[in-house]
Amino acid sequence: MTAVLDERNAVRRVASVRRRGIRRGRTVGLVLAALASGLVLLELSLGSVTLPPDDVLAALFGTATPQAEYIVGEVRAPRALTGALAGAAFGLSGAIFQGLVRNPLASPDIIGITMGASAAAVVAIVVFGATGAPVSVSAFCGALGTATLIYVLAWRRGMSGYRLVLVGIAVAAVLSSVVSYLMTRAQVRDAQQALVWLTGSLTARTWTDVAPLAVAVVVLVPPAVLLASGLRPLQFGDDAATGLGVRVERHRLGLIVVAVALAAAATAAAGPVAFVAFVSAPIARALVNGNGPALVPAAFTGAVVLVGSDLVAQHVLELVGIVALPVGVVTGVLGAPYLLWLMSTTNRTGRA
């Protein structure tokens, strides 16, 4: 009798903890979404002509002066939206990879996928003298091609996380030496332009950059979230997941395709912005305070990180007397202390 009661109590307690966790996840997601929107609005209002928030809103609803409408609609909105969407795509992609490989250091920018985009883009810039859309297209194709190559090379009677990571690093090393080689071949001005692209930059984005990225995000996010429900069992290892009824191989391939496509689209639009994919998921997971992959919070975190870093790159650095730098420099510099933090905390908790 008491045993049954105990059991019921235990079930109830577990259910309440779970509900609390889900509620916390939702709250964090909402707060992050609000923060991202706030940063986007801030990005729309700040600049050489600073517009007050009500002017920005008026411009968005088409009731402002033509000048304000031009500044907000044609100059700042594409930049801010590229930042937000690319950040979200990077964050989601990183969360999926880190969940799949079960290692906080694995993300598309570390294991060579964005390096493929970089090599293809540098070929376009330096060899063919391309600018704008062709660079983005070749970056997208480069990322997909590199990911396929890594997957094929890492496949050996099945897939394993560590082979994926190490083959990715090997492929990235070759590609980076190709990039270095091309840099010595070019005029120093072209090479420096390629370097800006390689850093990741949001300057001079137009609606033609935003549109394909937006389509990619809209198309890819639903399957990512759907497939991610299978990510939780995958975290316990292939055997456990198979035992829980997950079709491991097919599931993993689907997740990898979605994550690679997200990273490729984001890289094509914003360049290989360092560390956004890398840091977003762990930050989101820490905020949600759960064990799950926390995909949607990771996406919002990515948007917050990228737009926030762009604000720093555009406006804060000027205050301390540094010329405006590409956003990738800021995110990269943020990445270094994050690594140190990771080192100190994981050393203490002993978690891998």
Next chain:
Amino acid sequence: MTTRAVGEQRTRTRPARRAALGAGLLGALAVLALFVVLSVCVGSVSLSPSVLLDVLAHYDPTNGDHLIIGTMRVPRTVVGLVAGAALGLSGAVMQGLARNPLADPGILGVNAGASLTMVLGISAFGVTAFSGYVWFGFAGAAAAGLLVHRIGSFGRDGATPVKLALAGAATSAALGSLTTAILLTDTEAFDEFRFWQVGSLANRELAVVAQALPFLAVGAAAALVCGRLLNILSLGGDVARSLGVNLAVAQGIAALAVVALCGAATAIAGPIAFVGLAVPHAARVLTGPDHRWILPYSMVLAPALLLAADVLGRVVAPPGEVQVGVVTAVVGAPVLVSLVRRRKVAAV
């Protein structure tokens, strides 16, 4: 009776094996000599080996061919020899020390650290002579190596190959964006840096080699005496301690060798990936697991590989040339991939 037979067999085979390995080392030296000759003779202007003999007999600075050999090919070959030997040795020590088959200065972020400090040197402190680079290269290489090892050792199971490789890649990315930040604001530094960054033996000054030579000598000596220590360390820390090895001292000597050799090689030739990775593996295939042989074999085979890659880079895309760092990456990456595909990596 059987034990005596085994004992006799052992006494018979040990010297035989030693002789075979010694002969193999001589063979490797012969291969190296061949590539030295090729490196001096092959290029945009190909010269016959007889010209080389002429130069050795009486060097004539007014003769164009002699000038090419004396001012371009020989310095280049010397740089290749020195950097190659240093990379091979440091790779072998690193792999033995970390008991990690993937240890390589490129993979473990050492090159990225050297790059960052070099760019700082060029840009902030106005170092323009190659000779000034060495110190900056050292500092960066050592700091990055330590950092990566710390980051890669997180968690319960310590520094596994995958974790170290990921830590190296992540650290490289972080240091790389700092490097980029400097390069974007300084066109001159960028123009100088991009030719160092690719990893090349051409246009390096012998003065740098001369300056790095003491470090290389100390590093090489430390590495070569490490053979026995690495053999014992490969049995694991506990066994080594019970055999009376002072772990901290042993690891300190090995780490000193790695930093001195790696830092000097990177400062001289630029970041060259995969030589330090691939050569010790090849040496291990030839010699077996004894570090006392792996180390000298790596020291001889690595410059042979580096010179071969350099010669290949000179002839593959005339009239220009492909820098040696690119060739070694393209040749070396398949080695890493095949290592990874052989399941053993996870276990070592």
